[in-house]
Amino acid sequence: MSIITALRKGIGLASRHWRALLVVYVFNLALAGAAAVPVFRAIDAELSHTESAEQMAEGFDWLWFEEFRASRNPGEELSVSLAPWQQGLAPLIVNFERYVRGSLRRDLPSPLIWLGILYLLITTFLTGGILGLFAEEDVRFSLRFFFDRAGRYFIILLGILVVATLAYWLLWDVIGTAWRGLVANVRGEATTEWTPVLLDWLGALILVIAAFFIHMVMDYARIAGVAWEKLGLFPALLGSAGFCLHNLGKALGLFYLTTLLAALIALAYGLLVRLGGGASTGQLIVMALVQQGFILASIWIRMVYLGGQLSFYKGVLSVPISVRNPEKPRP
Amino acid sequence: MRLPRLASPPVLLVAWILLFSLLTHEAGAQLPTGVAIPEPGFRPIASYEMDVRLDRQTHTVSGHEVLTFRNATIHPVTELWFHAYYNAWKTDGSTWLRLIGRTIPGDYPEERLAWLQVTGAEVLANMFFAREDILETFAYIQPDDGNQLDQTLFRLELPRPLPAGGEVRLKIDFTTKVPRTFSRTGYIDDYYFLAQWFPKIGVLTDEGWEAHQYFPVEYFADYGTYDVRLTVPSDCIVGATGELVGRLEIHGDGTTTHHFRQEMVHDFAWVAWPKYLVFNEQYEFLPGHTTEITLLLCPEHKKLKDRYLQATKYGIHYYSKWFGPYPYTTATIVDPAFNSGAGGMEYPTFFTGGAPLFAAPGVLRPEGVTIHEFGHQFWYGLVGNNETVDAWLDEGFNSYSESRVQDVAYGPNHESIRVFNLPIVFDEVEIPFKWQAAPRYRSIAEVVPLDIPSYLKPRFAYGGNAYNKAELMHWTLEGFLGWETYREVLSTFYEEWKFKHPKSEDFFSIVNEVSGMDMTWFFDQLYHSADVVDYAVEGVSTRLMGEPHGSLQRPDIAPEGGPEWTPEIRGTDPEARQIQVTVRRLGEVTFPVEVLILFDDGEQVVERWDGLDRRYTFTYERTSQVEKVIVDPRAILVLDINRTNNSWVRTADRRGTGKLTLRWLFWVQSVLEFFAFIS
């Protein structure tokens, strides 16, 4: 199967099961929305009845923001993480850098880390539902089916998550930390900034390629775990690793093609979000819609990764994947 | 400084040389170089002729200096005190190392260390002395803390007292071991930046020697002429205080001598690095006033050339226009090598900037640091306060002047972040220069008053105090007195104190004199105390006049002389309301403020409050409602530690709250998706 075909199938699956997408989105919005309530209240209390309110609506009141930040209690309040750079494409780029460097944990206030971990567990659960839907050729979405599959695959997906976490730990905390130390040493003796910058970029490139590779292997392990229901955790991981190595070029091609699609969506977001740049309530609504559209698209792209890879897996192994055919995978 | 100008020196210069030698008929007669605009009554106190050689193998600079020192005090003096700043990094336990909490060799390997060793000292013959060796009188002294491990100050004894007004010439041989960068001086690879590197005499006052051991603060020295011959490897590009004299002398041993000279300065620093790009430009900063700008630029910052030069020009132009013309013939900007630790520092006619590899337009770097360090030519270089004691007199004055130049020349700065080392600039987030120093000041506002000597201030509070609080004081004074008056205050201060050593009180008297107001109350509260300013709107209460209000009485807290409480006036108009607007003073500092009250029928009232009481209530009778109250509407009091509480608006405007919350929500949603990407 060509990677284009696999991607098209992935897009088809993700789009067909838009209801599943909505389920994931509801959790995303509910968690972030719940967190945003105290933030809204904190800002409202300090801003809405001051002369800064208008300036903040029409642009940005730097001094107000500095005072707000200084009055927050670090570590306790979510509003401490409000920042002037949370606009346009920048938050996505910042989050991407933190992902690449494995520094999400270091750079976020602890309530957000816990929220992230909670969402991670929830999406691990929901991924079971999504894969269950994708694996069945022509099943129609129902919440009952979705959550049934989510529950059924949760344990193995959780196991894969634990292994993935270990792999990421090795990558980010062991290799990443060592690289940072190297960059710091080189930086200390360099007479041109190019030296540490180039070295840092090289490190980031290695990290992102490795993180993507781990992600890809774990995806195929999830797919295998769902495809061959009775399969244990380690056979699923080994099978996935074997699959990836046997089909390295195409597997990577598919992964990066999907990543390219994700990047294009982010770029489109960057252009669209400018429409909501004005001060009116209407423009605020436009901004909110564009933002939520992008979040939906992010969830969709995660589903495209899964759908595309599942289709590719299926195509390569030429077996009808279904929970009704719980065979052992071929070596 | 100027760099090797091997190609055609200006015609004028050649003509000068010819004319000069014809007139004098002296072989080798020296062209006067490094002159300044003549200053009536100026007489040098400490002048140096130096001849030194840089050895890159041993990281040493060695040679000698001939110091001509004039006793400008009313007492004879027998003992001369000298700084040996480099010895702060020679031995464990030096006061400098103790104060920054570092040890040798625990924190620093051998090659990082430095020292300055005096190997010879003799008095040269003149009308007061016969030639005599005085090296055996050499002794380290520790007048500040008695720390015997500190060798940053030494003394030499003269064979007999030097009378008031008398002059002594000393020849001191010395060797300096250059460190691997401490406190903006040192080497990295083949880059050498030499500052505070030679035996430098302290300042003699009528009260005795004003010279402190090396604390992690800045410096103090007397004015004179520096005539320095630097012999360095021939591949070096050299920049230094002053002007290059004559041609380079190229020697057979692979070295070259660069000769620099500058009058009327109080320090000498230099840099030598083979990799520098050099740009020279004549700049007429005011009609009829020209100086030569030289930029020594790191190759990786080639594209910042114009930004550096333009910033320097803005600095020279505005400082000269506002305070007085820049008197020197050269201004040399050094873009320090990455990681050299030399960035952002001032020396006479010579200063360092600094920039990141990717310097975004809209973020004023290198501009800010360039203007700041140039600005020190005025506040430090020309007006030579004691930086060790009154750092606010240079740093505070200069931070304010620098911000003002940037404000006028560039407009507001912008928020930016770095992602993967690349800048992202947020044009929407403008950082007004007037308020720029506020966050850092507020974080240490109540720690120390400005009047504590700088070297005794807690290190964590030094910057917020000497730079930021002082800058905000200047902005406040400018707002209070008006720019034209305040500019006159500063130019008078400059005019009266250039080439001298003013103290804080000298500035205060000039403020009073020029403004025609006694501002002692201001300096008492803001210079002599660490009290803070915080005015706020407490609230607005409205009552229909028709309502019974038997409990109304003049509140105890109502201030003396405040508006009369008039409960008995009853509604001629049934819609008439009694409106009370209460403002508060939350900080200890009192300052007269304006209070703007805007009614919803468009009427606007500006009240003037002396700001003395803790609370003050303005009472109105209107049929309209108060829509907005702002304390200090013209934002004069930038020292106010909380501006948010200065305003109150009846009608909530939640667009800003909505915008910020939506942005935060989106960011968190995206964070969650990145977490999910791990699963």
Ligand SMILES: [Zn+2]
């Ligand atoms: Zn400074």
